[in-house]
Amino acid sequence: MRLLSALLALPLLLVLSPVAPAGAAPDPRWEFFTSDRTRYTSPWFAGSHRIMIPFGCTRAPYYSPDSRCRDGRGFHHGLDLAMPCGTRLFARTRLRVVDNGSLGPAYGANPLLLRSRSKGFDVVIGHTRRVHVKRGDVVRRGQLIARASDDGAPDGCHLHFERRAVGGGLSTAVGPRELLALAPRR
Structure with a gap:
């Protein structure tokens, strides 16, 4: 009877859990501070992932x-997206590593602190590992630049994205959704 109950509950658990890409288990430390259960894709990262903490009041x-x-x-001041450690991160546009x-x-x-003087913004990406670029590099659209990590993150593997004014601090941060070109997974 217990086995039958467990098998019947499995589909519900799969729907409710933060699904990781094939072959990767969800991070048990993930905690979501949004009711948005949508999985988003972006040119910035591999796979589709849920928002853990949205930009703004939380x-x-x-x-x-x-x-x-x-x-x-x-x-x-940013947007956190839950993703397994090692998830690939790509440049969406031409940027300089500063x-x-x-x-x-x-x-x-x-x-990572990336800058586009011509477009007037900086991008801050937190909780990266295996950074594949260095200060002074100009990255191209689609170039692998880093991988997701849990470094400095008490709530598991994820990436943190901020959009700021060029050379600006936290007070210049604006919502990064448009920059990330988030699209619901279809």
Whole structure:
């Protein structure tokens, strides 16, 4: 009887769990602070993945209360997408790799800071590993630049994306959805 119950529950568990790409198990540390269960694709990364923490006011406990938010919520300056460690990350457009020294430890040991002066923005990508580019490199569209990691991330493997003004700090961050060209998986 227990075996039959377990087999009947399996399809429900598969639908409700954050599905990882073929061959990769979901990270048991993933915690989602959004009701959005959509899996998104993007030219920036391999596979399709769920948003863990959206841009803006959030109930995620990692952020100090912010005056822009109600109920003592914190403000998340980027977008976190849950993905297995090792997921490939690609450049979506031509960008220059710049010094990441202005980024703190919350982004992990190897964050990427990419710049497009002509388009007027910087891209911060946190929680990367096996970074395949170095400061001064100009990356091309579609070029493999890094892989997802859990470095500096208490909630498992994911990538953090921010869009900022050129040379700007957190106060210049804007929602990165358009930059990421997120599309629901079909």
